[in-house]
Amino acid sequence: xxxxxxxxxxxxxxxIILALSRVMGFIFSRLHQxxxxxxxxxxxxxxxxxxxxIAPEWSSAIFPAQTVQYLNVLSQVGVIFFLFLIGLExxxxxxxxxxxxxxxxxxxxxxxxxxxxxxxxxxxxxxxxTDTPQMRFTSVALFMGAAMSITAxxxxxxxxxxxxxxxxxxxxxAITCAAVDDVSAWCMLAFVVGVARAxxxxxxxxxxxxxxxxxxxxxxxxxxxxxxxxxxxxRQGRLSQNVVxxxxxxxxxxxxxxxxxxxxxxxxxxxxxxxxxxxTRFVRHLSEKLEDYTVVFLLPIFFAYTGLKTQIGLINSPExxxxxxxxxxxxxxxxxxxxxxxxxxxxxxxxxxxxxxILMNTRGLMELVILNIGRELGVITDAVFAMMVxxxxxxxxxxxPVLNLVYPERMFSIEQVAGGLGKQxxxxxxxxxxxxxxxxxxxxxxxxxxxxxxxxxxxxxxxxLKRPVDHDAYRAGLDDAAAPAPQDTTLTPLLAxxxxxxxxxxxxxxxxxDIADDIAGVAQTRHVNLVLMGxxxxxxxxxxxxxxxxxxxxxxxxxxxxxxxxxxxDVKTILVPYMGSAHDRLALELxxxxxxxxxxxxxxxxVIAPKRGSEQAVLGAKNEVxxxxxxxxxxxxxxxxxxxxxxxxxxxxxxxxxxDLTVIGVSEEWGLESQLxxxxxxxxxxxxxxxxxxxxxxxxxxxxxxxxxxPATTAPVPTNNPQQAATxxxxxxxx
Numbered sequence: 001x002x003x004x005x006x007x008x009x010x011x012x013x014x015x016i017i018l019a020l021s022r023v024m025g026f027i028f029s030r031l032h033q034x035x036x037x038x039x040x041x042x043x044x045x046x047x048x049x050x051x052x053x054i055a056p057e058w059s060s061a062i063f064p065a066q067t068v069q070y071l072n073v074l075s076q077v078g079v080i081f082f083l084f085l086i087g088l089e090x091x092x093x094x095x096x097x098x099x100x101x102x103x104x105x106x107x108x109x110x111x112x113x114x115x116x117x118x119x120x121x122x123x124x125x126x127x128x129x130t131d132t133p134q135m136r137f138t139s140v141a142l143f144m145g146a147a148m149s150i151t152a153x154x155x156x157x158x159x160x161x162x163x164x165x166x167x168x169x170x171x172x173x174a175i176t177c178a179a180v181d182d183v184s185a186w187c188m189l190a191f192v193v194g195v196a197r198a199x200x201x202x203x204x205x206x207x208x209x210x211x212x213x214x215x216x217x218x219x220x221x222x223x224x225x226x227x228x229x230x231x232x233x234x235r236q237g238r239l240s241q242n243v244v245x246x247x248x249x250x251x252x253x254x255x256x257x258x259x260x261x262x263x264x265x266x267x268x269x270x271x272x273x274x275x276x277x278x279x280t281r282f283v284r285h286l287s288e289k290l291e292d293y294t295v296v297f298l299l300p301i302f303f304a305y306t307g308l309k310t311q312i313g314l315i316n317s318p319e320x321x322x323x324x325x326x327x328x329x330x331x332x333x334x335x336x337x338x339x340x341x342x343x344x345x346x347x348x349x350x351x352x353x354x355x356x357x358i359l360m361n362t363r364g365l366m367e368l369v370i371l372n373i374g375r376e377l378g379v380i381t382d383a384v385f386a387m388m389v390x391x392x393x394x395x396x397x398x399x400x401p402v403l404n405l406v407y408p409e410r411m412f413s414i415e416q417v418a419g420g421l422g423k424q425x426x427x428x429x430x431x432x433x434x435x436x437x438x439x440x441x442x443x444x445x446x447x448x449x450x451x452x453x454x455x456x457x458x459x460x461x462x463x464x465l466k467r468p469v470d471h472d473a474y475r476a477g478l479d480d481a482a483a484p485a486p487q488d489t490t491l492t493p494l495l496a497x498x499x500x501x502x503x504x505x506x507x508x509x510x511x512x513x514d515i516a517d518d519i520a521g522v523a524q525t526r527h528v529n530l531v532l533m534g535x536x537x538x539x540x541x542x543x544x545x546x547x548x549x550x551x552x553x554x555x556x557x558x559x560x561x562x563x564x565x566x567x568x569x570d571v572k573t574i575l576v577p578y579m580g581s582a583h584d585r586l587a588l589e590l591x592x593x594x595x596x597x598x599x600x601x602x603x604x605x606x607v608i609a610p611k612r613g614s615e616q617a618v619l620g621a622k623n624e625v626x627x628x629x630x631x632x633x634x635x636x637x638x639x640x641x642x643x644x645x646x647x648x649x650x651x652x653x654x655x656x657x658x659x660d661l662t663v664i665g666v667s668e669e670w671g672l673e674s675q676l677x678x679x680x681x682x683x684x685x686x687x688x689x690x691x692x693x694x695x696x697x698x699x700x701x702x703x704x705x706x707x708x709x710x711p712a713t714t715a716p717v718p719t720n721n722p723q724q725a726a727t728x729x730x731x732x733x734x735x
Contacts, residue, residue: 009067014074014301016062020046021300032400032513034155036364040393043303049312049386068308075305078298079369080255080269081290086153087273088287090179101346102173106180108342109360110149113334114188117141117148120330128323128384135379139196143379146188147371147388148334152364152396153178159359159399163513170352170407174359177339182366186270189370190263196377197262207262214257215271222250223275230282239285247286264373299365306368309375312390314383324387331391335361355407362399367392429593430459432528432558433494433505434519440534441494443565447693448532449503450571450597451590460498460505463522464490465512516551523558530590531556535564553666553696559586561695568661568691571598575659575690577605577652578621582697583665588628590695591663602629602638605655607648618642649684656688666696 020042028038045051052059063071121129121141129135156178165171190211198204226247233243251272258268277283315321340357344350371388374380380388431448435441441462452458491507498505512518523531533552553560576591578584588604595602606621622640629638645651656662664684684692 006067006070009064010070013063013067013071013304014297017042017046017300017304018297021303032404033397034158034364034400036152036155036158037393037396039300039303040306040365040368040396042300043305043307044310044312044389044393045307046304047307047310049307049310053313063308068305071301071305071308074298075302076265078294078302080265081251081294082299082365083266083269083369084251084273085287085291085294086182087270088276088283089153090183090274101343101348102176102180104346105173105339105342105356105360106177106184109151109177109335109339110181110184112338112342113148113331114145116330116334117145120144120148120327124323124384128320128387129381135381136196139192139377139379142188142192142195143374143377146185146192147367147374148331149181149188150185150363150366150370151178151181151335151360152362152366153182154366155364155396155399156359156362159362159403163403169348170355170359173343173348174356177356177360181360183274185366185370186267189373190258190267192379193264193267193373193377194262196379203262210261211258211263214261214268218254218271218275222254222272226250226276230277230280233282233285239282239289244286244289266369266373303368306372306389309372309382310386310389311382312386314386315390320383320387324390327387328391328394331363331395332361335395351407355403358399358403358406361395363392364396367396428458430461430526430528430530432461432463432519432523432526432531434463434465434515434531434533434552435490435494436464436515437534438490438493440565441491442497443568444532444534444563445494445497445501445503445505446568447561447563447594449501450594451530451532453593453597459526459528460503461522461526461528462491462494462498462505462507463519464507464509465515465518466490466509467512467515516548516555519552520556523556528558531558531560533560533562535562557698559695559698561590561693564688564692564694566689566691571600571660573659573661574600574602575605575652575656575662576602577607577648577655577662577664577684578625579607579648579667580621580624581665581667583667583695585624585628585665586695586697587663587665587693588625590693592629594661594663600660603655603659604638604640605643605652606640607643607645607651609646610644652684653687653689656684656690659690661691661693662688663693663695666694 021039024038024042024045025035026038028041029035046063048059051062118141121137121144124144125137125140129140153175157175159165160171160175165174194204194207194211198207229243229246233239236243251269254268254272255265256268258271259265276286315324336357338357339360340353343353343356348356368389371380371385371392374388375382375385429452431451433441433444433448435444445460445462448460452460491509495505495507508522510518519531522528531552533549535549549562553562571594574591574595576584576587578588591602594600604625606618608618625638625640641655643651643655652662652664662684
């Protein structure tokens with residue numbers, strides 16, 4: 001093939017692989033599946049199982065046989081560096097710090113599936129394994145046992161992080177067992193590869209002896225050398241290209257050595273990562289430099305190569321599909337059954353023990369790595385390879401939905417991170433402040449402090465929900481799982497302001513897959529009265545009440561306030577537009593709280609149609625205002641203003657120029673309620689010259705028209721002035 005055509009074809013292949021991997025990863029993440037699942041499926045879609053089946057001409061044009069070997073080389077390089085990253089994450093401290101239960105479960109979760117896999121090989125050997133020198137029964141049995149024993153440590157860690165399980169006993173045990181399993185499985189695999197490649201007893205003994213020498217050299221020579229390289233990094237204060245080159249050379253040399261010895265290059269890369277220092281800036285900086293290129297660029301090529309070699313069409317009879325189901329059943333029985341029974345024997349309750357077993361049954365990418373090694377060694381046939389790939393996909397895909405069924409998030413997630421239902425006594429007034437932008441924390445705290453006042457019977461909760469980090473899709477973050485989480489910097493400005501003002505605030509921070517849903521969950525668990533959010537201009541469109549804000553407004557079991565800060569200074573005057581809805585009545589109440597704390601005056605603006613305004617409705621509105629502000633403690637007068645205007649929005653915008661803060665209900669009359677269900681512009685929210693607090697009453701799906709109320713004896717009668725009529729009120733502001 002001409003060199004230029006080869007380069008063009010390879011570039012086109014890689015572009016297609018990356019694009020499809022990103023798309024499928026995104027789709028599966030939306031389905032609450034690990035991103036790696038989508039990328040595994042993308043690889044199979046590009047192979048003979050789908051593209052080659054429905055469009056063989058396209059398949060042969062996109063992936064000609066001559067180019068597959070080049071994809072294989074790139075994929076092997078990617079897996080070598082990925083295994084280095086996996087080793088980099090393994091911290092012996094995590095294993096040492098765990099108790100008896102984790103040790104027992106980890107050993108049983110290796111031995112049980114290994115024995116079941118070897119027994120399964122005894123049954124399958126005459127059925128689906130070709131009798132060749134490479135497929136000796138000993139090699140086949142050892143390989144099947146090792147393949148059944150693997151747990152996808154990175155995928156499991158991703159699931160734990162997304163579900164906030166990594167801080168629980170279940171998560172700690174599962175991630176420890178997965179770490180032990182990874183080390184044990186790679187040691188077993190190195191042994192299996194050595195046995196499969198050995199041509200007799202003497203070569204096998206040489207392989208074992210050289211392997212022992214290699215491990216000793218890595219721990220007693222290369223490990224101290226890496227320590228000196230780390231000191232160079234500490235002295236320079238940065239990760240120089242020379243230091244990176246030195247680490248890369250060590251990775252390649254280690255991989256080359258193990259391949260030459262006969263125990264596969266991947267074991268060398270894994271061990272090189274395992275002996276690196278743990279929990280240091282040097283290692284974190286190194287992993288950040290390496291992981292994006294490896295995970296985003298090279299690993300999808302590995303998935304595509306695996307997909308090109310996966311021929312599901314070879315499973316072409318009911319008997320072979322029954323064998324596939326048998327493999328899946330044995331794999332689940334070994335991992336899930338062994339881990340669950342071991343956990344229960346250690347005193348873990350059945351539900352938590354089952355959750356551990358489900359998590360340990362995750363195989364994912366690590367299984368594909370082992371299967372490719374087996375296929376390259378000739379230990380398994382292409383048909384068995386396809387069966388085992390299906391097993392890896394099924395066991396990984398089942399993890400999340402079965403875990404949700406057996407150990408639902410409501411049992412641990414919100415209660416553990418936000419406090420149990422019985423943890424705290426209901427306060428007179430409590431405010432939950434979700435913060436996504438650190439710059440908004442101070443202003444939100446200021447409004448929240450005004451709402452709660454100076455009394456001690458209130459509660460302020462500052463909440464930051466972190467989205468899962470991209471690299472967690474493949475890597476564990478063992479340091480984060482083993483140690484307490486550091487102070488969340490997003491809440492730092494808010495907490496600093498609270499300390500300065502002498503306000504008690506309880507910080508809450510955890511990883512969230514669904515921001516709006518978890519805000520609602522914390523609000524329900526902690527029985528808050530008000531959820532107070534900031535507004536951040538969206539990337540697309542002009543909607544203030546769209547996206548996450550819309551979902552919080554419509555699903556949260558508490559009143560909700562959206563604060564639009566336009567450089568609010570001292571609050572001396574508060575404008576409350578009022579048309580009589582439940583949201584407007586909430587605005588009256590919250591404005592009263594703010595006025596009581598700040599000493600601000602309140603102007604209640606009631607808009608009626610010119611010459612058609614109902615006198616009874618105006619009297620009812622005035623009566624409602626008097627009733628709201630009837631308690632003692634008023635520091636400034638409340639003014640009830642009636643305005644005649646065809647456009648309530650125009651009247652509010654005109655009056656807002658005289659106020660420091662507008663508190664307004666999310667109602668249809670103000671052009672706000674409709675925004676929850678469409679793209680109608682909210683002129684008040686967008687054009688108001690002052691800061692706004694947009695409020696929505698819980699349990700009110702639609703605006704409630706003002707019902708006629710018995711007129712108060714002191715209520716004013718609207719004038720004939722088409723512009724306005726104002727009546728002061730001496731009614732005090734409620735606390």
